[in-house]
Amino acid sequence: MMPNNVSLAWFISATFAGCVAATMSLPFDNAKTKLQKMKANADGVMPYKNIFDAMAKTMAQEGPKGLWVGLPTFMFRICPHVMITMIVAEKFKKLLL
DSSP, X not given: OOOSXXXXXXXXXHHHHHHHHXXXXXXXXXXXXXXXXXXXXXXXXXXXXXXXXXXXXXHHHHOGGGGGTTHHHHHHHHHHHHHHHHHHHHHHHHHHO
């Protein structure tokens, strides 16, 4: 049940959207970071071929939870960004219509 206060409803919806965005994008962000930080092995071969290889190797070594390491910190970083974006977009939409 949504609150009668439209601003509160938007805040709750934007918070939920931010949490979903953070949860869905963190595996890709973690794999991207591993790709950026990787260094060649002793034999000169890079440890990861691409982002999906990095994700697969993370799952094999750390399990599926390894893809979401640091989720609370990532949420504190991403949620406010998504919330502000959605609220501003809604306000501008009302101004333009």
